Amino acid sequence: xxxxxxxxxxxxxxxxxxxxxxxxxxxxxxxxxxxxxxxxxxxxxxxxxxxxxxxxxxxxxxxxxxxxxxxxxxxxxxxxxxxxxxxxxxxxxxxxxxxxxxxxxxxxxxxxxxxxxxxxxxxxxxxxxxxxxxxxxxxxxxxxxxxxxxxxxxxxxxxxxxxxxxxxxxxxxxxxxxxxxxxxxxxxxxxxxxxxxxxxxxxxxxxxxxxxxxxxxxxxxxxxxxxxxxxxxxxxxxxxxxxxxxxxxxxxxxxxxxxxxxxxxxxxxxxxxxxxxxxxxxxxxxxxxxxxxxxxxxxxxxxxxxxxxxxxxxxxxxxxxxxxxxxxxxxxxxxxxxxx
Amino acid sequence: xxxxxxxxxxxxxxxxxxxxxxxxxxxxxxxxxxxxxxxxxxxxxxxxxxxxxxxxxxxxxxxxxxxxxxxxxxxxxxxxxxxxxxxxxxxxxxxxxxxxxxxxxxxxxxxxxxxxxxxxxxxxxxxxxxxxxxxxxxxxxxxxxxxxxxxxxxxxxxxxxxxxxxxxxxxxxxxxxxxxxxxxxxxxxxxxxxxxxxxxxxxxxxxxxxxxxxxxxxxxxxxxxxxxxxxxxxxxxxxxxxxxxxxxxxxxxxxxxxxxxxxxxxxxxxxxxxxxxxxxxxxxxxx
Amino acid sequence: xxxxxxxxxxxxxxxxxxxxxxxxxxxxxxxxxxxxxxxxxxxxxxxxxxxxxxxxxxxxxxxxxxxxxxxxxxxxxxxxxxxxxxxxxxxxxxxxxxxxxxxxxxxxxxxxxxxxxxxxxxxxxxxxxxxxxxxxxxxxxxxxxxxxxxxxxxxxxxxxxxxxxxxxxxxxxxxxxxxxxxxxxxxxxxxxxxxxxxxxxxxxxxxxxxxxxxxxxxxxxxxxxxxxxxxxxx
Numbered sequence: 017x018x019x020x021x022x023x024x025x026x027x028x029x030x031x032x033x034x035x036x037x038x039x040x041x042x043x044x045x046x047x048x049x050x051x052x053x054x055x056x057x058x059x060x061x062x063x064x065x066x067x068x069x070x071x072x073x074x075x076x077x078x079x080x081x082x083x084x085x086x087x088x089x090x091x092x093x094x095x096x097x098x099x100x101x102x103x104x105x106x107x108x109x110x111x112x113x114x115x116x117x118x119x120x121x122x123x124x125x126x127x128x129x130x131x132x133x134x135x136x137x138x139x140x141x142x143x144x145x146x147x148x149x150x151x152x153x154x155x156x157x158x159x160x161x162x163x164x165x166x167x168x169x170x171x172x173x174x175x176x177x178x179x180x181x182x183x184x185x186x187x188x189x190x191x192x193x194x195x196x197x198x199x200x201x202x203x204x205x206x207x208x209x210x211x212x213x214x215x216x217x218x219x220x221x222x223x224x225x226x227x228x229x230x231x232x233x234x235x236x237x238x239x240x241x242x243x244x245x246x247x248x249x250x251x252x253x254x255x256x257x258x259x260x261x262x263x264x265x266x267x268x269x270x271x272x273x274x275x276x277x278x279x280x281x282x283x284x285x286x287x288x289x290x291x292x293x294x295x296x297x298x299x300x301x302x303x304x305x306x307x308x309x310x311x312x313x314x315x316x317x318x319x320x321x322x323x324x325x326x327x328x329x330x331x332x333x334x335x336x337x338x339x340x341x342x343x344x345x346x347x348x349x350x351x352x353x354x355x356x
Numbered sequence: 357x358x359x360x361x362x363x364x365x366x367x368x369x370x371x372x373x374x375x376x377x378x379x380x381x382x383x384x385x386x387x388x389x390x391x392x393x394x395x396x397x398x399x400x401x402x403x404x405x406x407x408x409x410x411x412x413x414x415x416x417x418x419x420x421x422x423x424x425x426x427x428x429x430x431x432x433x434x435x436x437x438x439x440x441x442x443x444x445x446x447x448x449x450x451x452x453x454x455x456x457x458x459x460x461x462x463x464x465x466x467x468x469x470x471x472x473x474x475x476x477x478x479x480x481x482x483x484x485x486x487x488x489x490x491x492x493x494x495x496x497x498x499x500x501x502x503x504x505x506x507x508x509x510x511x512x513x514x515x516x517x518x519x520x521x522x523x524x525x526x527x528x529x530x531x532x533x534x535x536x537x538x539x540x541x542x543x544x545x546x547x548x549x550x551x552x553x554x555x556x557x558x559x560x561x562x563x564x565x566x567x568x569x570x571x572x573x574x575x576x577x578x579x580x581x582x583x584x585x586x587x588x589x590x591x592x593x594x595x596x597x598x599x600x601x602x603x604x605x606x607x608x609x610x611x612x613x614x615x616x617x618x619x620x621x622x623x624x625x626x627x628x629x630x631x632x633x634x635x636x637x638x639x640x641x642x643x
Numbered sequence: 644x645x646x647x648x649x650x651x652x653x654x655x656x657x658x659x660x661x662x663x664x665x666x667x668x669x670x671x672x673x674x675x676x677x678x679x680x681x682x683x684x685x686x687x688x689x690x691x692x693x694x695x696x697x698x699x700x701x702x703x704x705x706x707x708x709x710x711x712x713x714x715x716x717x718x719x720x721x722x723x724x725x726x727x728x729x730x731x732x733x734x735x736x737x738x739x740x741x742x743x744x745x746x747x748x749x750x751x752x753x754x755x756x757x758x759x760x761x762x763x764x765x766x767x768x769x770x771x772x773x774x775x776x777x778x779x780x781x782x783x784x785x786x787x788x789x790x791x792x793x794x795x796x797x798x799x800x801x802x803x804x805x806x807x808x809x810x811x812x813x814x815x816x817x818x819x820x821x822x823x824x825x826x827x828x829x830x831x832x833x834x835x836x837x838x839x840x841x842x843x844x845x846x847x848x849x850x851x852x853x854x855x856x857x858x859x860x861x862x863x864x865x866x867x868x869x870x871x872x873x874x875x876x877x
C-alpha cells in the first residue's frame with residue numbers, strides 16, 4: 017500500500033447510495049400526478065415548500081450565523097409580488113414567480129444594510145421588525161385589498177393551464193422544482209469558496225460581536241440569495257392558496273415558527289436536518305392537528321426539549337452514532353486500496 | 357392643539373414602552389440573553405392580573421402587589437430550571453428556547469382565556485384628568501403610569517450601579533469564572549436578574565391591561581416595542597431606554613394623527629431611521 | 644501528609660479529550676507557603692483551576708480539610724476559604740477599584756482583612772478608589788486583584804503568575820509586600836515562572852513539567868541543577 021493510494025474525497029458509500037436513492041425518489045415524485053390523488057399532491061406540494069423554507073432558514077442560521085425570526089417578510093413579499101405582477105403587469109404566474117424572487121433579493125439589499133448593524137439576538141428581532149414593516153405597508157395598499165387582502169382573479173388562474181388537473185400538476189411540479197432548486201443552490205453554495213468561508217466563520221466566531229468586511233460580504237451574499245429564494249417560495253405558496261392577506265402573508269407562526277421547528281428537530285447546520293425535520297413535522301401535524309392550540313403547545317415543548325437535550329437534532333444523533341452524511345460536504349481522507 | 361396633545365400622549369405612552377424595554381435591557385446586560393418571549397410574559401402578567409382582580413374583586417392596581425412577586429418567582433424558576441442551560445458561546449439555544457416559550461405561552465393563554473380581547477377596569481381613576489394651561493387635559497392614569505415608569509427606571513439604575521446585587525450583576529456579566537471564584541453562584545445571580553426582569557414585566561403587564569384591551573396574540577408586538585426602545589436609546593443605557601420609549605410613543609402618536617393606519621408603521625420607521633443614522637442608538641453607553 | 648490543609652491525589656485533569664494533568668499529587672499544611680514552578684504549558688494553571696473548582700474532576704482527587712472537593716462548584720469552594728489571584732489580574736471592568744474590593748468580600752467571611760486594611764497595605768488604591776479598575780496601571784491592578792482575594796479572608800490563597808507581564812520594579816514591590824500579606828499564617832500557593840522569586844518566599848517547591856510533578860522538595864535543599872533539570876527536562 018503506497019502513500020499515493022490515499023485521496024481526499026467528499027463522497028462516501030452512504031452519500032453515493034443516497035444520491036441514487038434520491039434520483040429514484042425524485043423520478044417517483046415527479047410522476048405523482050399519474051399516481052397520487054388530489055389531496056396527496058396538495059400535501060406533497062406543501063411539504064416541498066416547507067422543505068425549501070426550512071433549508072433556506074437553515075442556511076442562514078445554521079451556516080451563516082444569521083438567526084432570523086423574520087423570514088415571513090420575504091414569504092409575504094414574494095406572495096404579494098406574484099399577485100401584483102399578475103394583476104397589474106399582466107404577467108403569467110409562471111413568469112411572475114422567478115421575478116418575485118428577483119425582487120425579493122433586490123429588496124433584501126437595503127434591508128441587509130440596515131439590519132446587519134444589529135448583532136446576534138438583536139439581529140433576530142430586527143428581522144421581525146422588518147417583517148412587521150412589510151405587513152403594515154402592504155396593509156396600506158388598497159389596490160391589493162388593504163388589510164383584508166385579495167384573491168387572484170379567476171382569469172389569471174385559468175390562463176395557467178387548459179384544465180384543472182393540468183393546473184394542479186403544474187403547481188405541484190413547481191413546488192417540487194422549487195425544493196430541488198433550493199437544495200441544489202445551497203449545496204453548490206456550501207461547496208463553493210463562499211461556503212467554506214461561511215463554515216470557517218461559523219466555527220470560529222459564533223459569539224463574536226465584530227466582524228470584518230469580508231465576513232460581512234459573505235453573510236450579505238447568503239442573506240440576499242436566501243431572501244430571493246424565500247420570496248420565490250412565497251410566491252408559489254400563495255399561488256396555491258389563490259388568496260393573500262397581510263396577516264396570512266406575514267404570519268410569524270406559519271413561515272418562521274414552523275420552519276424553525278423543522279430545522280431544530282431535524283438538525284440545525286446540516287443539509288439533511290431540514291429533510292428529516294419536515295417529515296417529522298408533517299407526521300406530527302397530520303396526527304395531532306385536530307388538537308388545535310394544544311398541538312402548537314406540544315410543538316413548542318418538543319422544540320425546547322430538543323434544543324436543550326439534543327441541540328444537533330435528530331440528524332445530529334444519527335450522524336454522531338453512525339458517522340454518515342448524505343450530502344458530501346466534509347472532506348475525508350480515503351484509502352483507495354480499501355475503497356476498491 | 358391636536359398635535360400637542362398627540363405628542364403629550366405619546367410621551368406618556370413612552371413610559372409604558374420603557375417598562376416593556378427595561379426588563380429586556382436588564383437581562384441582556386447581565387447575561388447577554390434576549391428573551392423572545394418577553395412580550396408574551398407581559399401578556400401573561402396582564403392575564404394573571406385579570407384573573408386576580410376577578411377572583412378577589414380588587415382594583416387591578418392593587419393586583420400589582422400579587423402579580424409582581426409572582427412574576428419574579430416565575431422568572432427565577434424559569435432561569436434556574438431552563439434558561440441557564442442555554443447560556444454559552446452559541447446564541448442559538450437561548451434564542452430558540454425563548455422562541456419556543458413564546459409559542460407555548462401564547463397557546464396556553466389561548467387555551468385558557470380564548471382569543472377574546474380583555475380589558476381591566478381600574479375604576480374612576482381611568483377617566484380622571486388634570487386640566488393644564490392651554491386647554492389640554494392630561495389623564496391621571498397615563499400620568500401615573502409614566503411616573504411609575506420613571507421611578508422603575510430610577511430604581512433599576514440604583515440597583516444596578518449602587519447596590520450589592522447590582523455589583524454582583526456587573527461582576528458576573530464581566531467575568532463569569534472570576535465571579536465564581538469570589539463566591540458568586542452565577543446560576544443564582546442570573547436567576548435574580550430574570551426575577552427582576554419579570555418583576556418589571558409584571559408592572560408593565562398590569563399597566564398594559566388597564567390601558568388597552570389585550571389578547572394572547574399581542575405579546576410579540578410588545579416585545580418589538582420594547583426592543584425598539586432599547587435600540588433607539590442605546591444598548592445598556594436605562595435612561596436612554598426611557599427616551600427611546602418616548603421617541604417611539606411620540607412617533608406612533610404623530611403617525612396616528614396623520615393616518616390611523618400609520619400608527620405602528622411610524623414607530624417602526626422612527627426605529628429604522630435611528631438604526632440607519634446612529635446604529636449604536638442615541639445614547640450609547642461609553643465603555 | 645495526613646493533616647494537610649489541601650491535597651491533590653492522583654489528579655488527572657482533562658480539557659475535553661486532551662489530558663492536561665497526569666497523577667499530580669501536591670499537599671500543603673496549614674500556614675505553609677509553597678511554590679509551584681514550571682514552564683509555560685506545564686499544567687500549573689490547570690492545577691489552579693482544578694483546586695478552585697473552575698475545572699471539575701473526580702471528588703476524591705482534591706481534598707480540603709479532609710473533605711473531597713474535586714467536583715465542587717467554584718463558588719462553593721470559595722465559600723470554604725480558598726481564594727485566588729488569577730493570572731492576568733482579571734478585574735471586573737464595570738466595577739470601580741473600591742467595588743472590586745468590596746465584592747471580593749461579599750461572602751462575609753470573618754477575618755483580619757477589611758477595606759481599610761487593604762487601603763493601608765496599598766495606599767495608592769485608596770486615592771484611586773472611585774476610578775474604574777481597568778483604568779489603573781498593571782501593577783496597581785495587581786494590587787486590586789490581591790486585595791480582592793484577601794477581602795474574602797481566605798484560609799488558602801493561590802497566586803497564579805503574579806509577576807507575569809509586570810515590570811521588574813513592580814514585581815519587586817509586590818514581592819516586598821507579600822510577607823505582610825501571608826504573615827498572618829495564611830496558607831499560600833505561589834505559581835511562578837520566575838524560579839528565584841518563587842524560592843525566595845516558599846519553604847517548599849513543586850516543579851511541574853508536561854502535566855506531571857517532576858520534582859518536589861524544600862527550597863533550601865534543592866540545587867540549581869536539580870531544578871533546571873526538572874524545569875526544562877534536560
